[in-house]
Amino acid sequence: SLSDRLQGTFDKLRGKGRLTEDDINSAMREIRMALLEADVNYRVVKTFVSACKEKCMTSEVLDSLTPAQNVVMIVLDQLTKLLGSTESKLVLAQNRTPNVIMLVGLQGSGKTTAAAKLAYLLKGQGHSPLLAACDTHRPAAADQLQTLGNEISVPVFRGDGKDAVAVARDSIQEAVDHLNDIVIVDTAGRLQVDEEMMQEAVDIKSAVKPDQILMVVDAMTGQDIVNVVREFAERVDFDGVIMSKLDGDARGGGALSVREVTGKPIKFVSMGEKPDSLEVFHPDRMAKRILGMGDVYGIIEQAQKVADEKQVEDAERMLLEGFTMDDYLGQLQQIRKMGGLQKMIGMLPGGERMLQQAGNQADESQLTKVESIIRSMTKEERKKPKKINGQRRKRIAAGSGHTVQDVNQVLKQWDQMNKMMGKMRQMTQVSPKGKKKG
Ligand code: GDP
Ligand code: MG
Incomplete structure (x- = not known):
């Protein structure tokens, strides 16, 4: 894995004691390879490695007593920056009830799962969320949301189950009637970026005017992630990312590119299928995890x-x-x-x-x-x-x-x-x- 590779590189440096420019160069080459193999976008890798290298090649680092330690800290620091530096909270409007959070993303990215997890998280904070089943394309989609909603005792609004925009619009009235202060709108996705899907997302957006649109991105997606995310940013636009399936093998590769390419913050990470496995994203922790430094x-x-x-x-x-x-x-x-x-x-x-x-x-x-x-x-x-x-x-x-x-x-x-x-x-x-x- 990426962590193992990077750790190996650092172990080598540590074994050396004093470092030469050559040592740094070869370490940077290894980091570069490791990132590329983890499917981090090549432009992102290039910028990242050259920034690290520049910081490492100073006499302050090379002549210090613990150069390897310094190099690790520099890489950690740059990685944290790449991931967005600070944690980015979900912003809720104070003067609007209900608040509306809309989820977008490709089919299978984890939207429906994330919708339930988000509802669970917000419920735990004292909110009273309503889930709106606006994936009207696949017949089983609303059932899936309903099952998840039942598990966490959060109501699910299904409307007529036909017109996604109408379901979204009606869910707001439903929330008003039942005193739900947040509506989480689950939407349909496609396997690939598709005009109809984008248009539907745009229509739902203009119907319910979400306070936050979150794009759900599967962490296991490879290089293609960059194009997909960019496409959504251009068409629907969104406020932040939920990175799903981070419990899988692909630790961080996609996450590393997303922020740099779109400028949109990662707000949550999803680490499993259980409702409580959604966590606020902490760039510093993620960076440490990627570097195998443990959380x-x-x-x-x-x-x-x-x-x-x-x-x-x-x-x-x-x-x-x-x-x-x-x-x-x-x-x-x-x-x-x-x-x-x-x-x-x-x-x-x-x-x-x-x-x-x-x-x-x-x-x-x-x-x-x-x-x-x-x-x-x-x-x-x-x-x-x-x-x-x-x-x-x-x-x-x-x-x-x-x-x-x-x-x-x-x-x-x-x-x-x-x-x-x-x-x-x-x-x-x-x-x-x-x-x-x-
Ligand atoms: P949607 O099509 O975007 O609504 O995606 P779903 O929410 O239906 O998720 C697709 C599949 O991925 C389902 O089998 C989920 O159980 C699974 N899944 C979603 N999020 C996670 C996660 O964070 N970790 C793991 N391991 N599986 C997930
Ligand atoms: Mg779904």
Whole structure:
């Protein structure tokens, strides 16, 4: 993946200590290749790499004590800029009820799914959304929205199910009648940019005058993404992007081009099929994720959802000071509460790779096994897992009802996690007292 490639490049630099211009040149070549292979638009790549190179080729960087670190920070900084620098919130009009949010995009891009997720997110913020089923072309489209709406207890307006513009227009009155303060308009897409689709989107737009039009873009789309997005920008125009399917393999390639090419901000990312998997887009976090630096803030934020302040402090201490088997145990329990072990591990630097190695088998029974093994360790062993020798391994295996191999596996996993924590500590600039960014 892109992250793996970039991480490899940085590892090489770090192994070198002092850097020469040649080192920088070859690193930049590798970055360039990695980005191109991840389907980032070639113009975007060109601008990006030359900006990075210019910043790296200064004596300040080359003569510094930690040049590799500086290069990584420069690339991170440029990447964050490319992604839009600051987070771009959904703008709702204060003096209009209902607010109207319209979703556009190609068929299969994830509009209907995103409509439901957005409704779920807004509902969680105390709004009372209404979903309008304006994809009247495919008979199953309204049913799909209805099913999703039922799941999250958000009403769906279907109107006569025939004329998309009429359904959109009538949904506004429906919202007024039922005191819904936001209407989310789901629209039809085509497999490719198509005149009829564009015209319909334009007609719906002029009928309901949306406060926000969001284009849903599938992160797995390759180079073509640039043309599609540009076309929508010219015909319908939109205020921001929802990047969908970021839980797939294509991490970031498309996202990197979209902002640069259209100037439109990415507002949300969609990371799965569940209703709660829509997240506000943070360029800095995304950049870190692309560089394989892990999403420290994301992890802490996830933790915050379920944990009290004390637990958050623990999480931070763990990231900053390395961690013991007890921390590992505590974390497993946290992960359990948070759900989505894979998602959490995927956020850690090198986590993707680890998941692949583990054959994506980090499941519930695995969790239980690891827990029982750690519980069979003494206090001392949990603090200093490196001291667990062969004899101790046998004892722990017997005590927990698992094999020595299983115990070895846990120790190995702990070792990997411990190394990752160390790496994350080096790469992220979280200070012990520093507060998380909002
Ligand atoms: P639409 O045609 O634009 O309305 O697209 P849909 O919302 O129907 O989504 C098309 C397919 O992609 C469906 O099978 C969705 O479940 C799936 N999908 C949508 N968003 C995501 C996402 O963020 N992650 C994953 N893995 N699948 C998604
Ligand atoms: Mg749809």
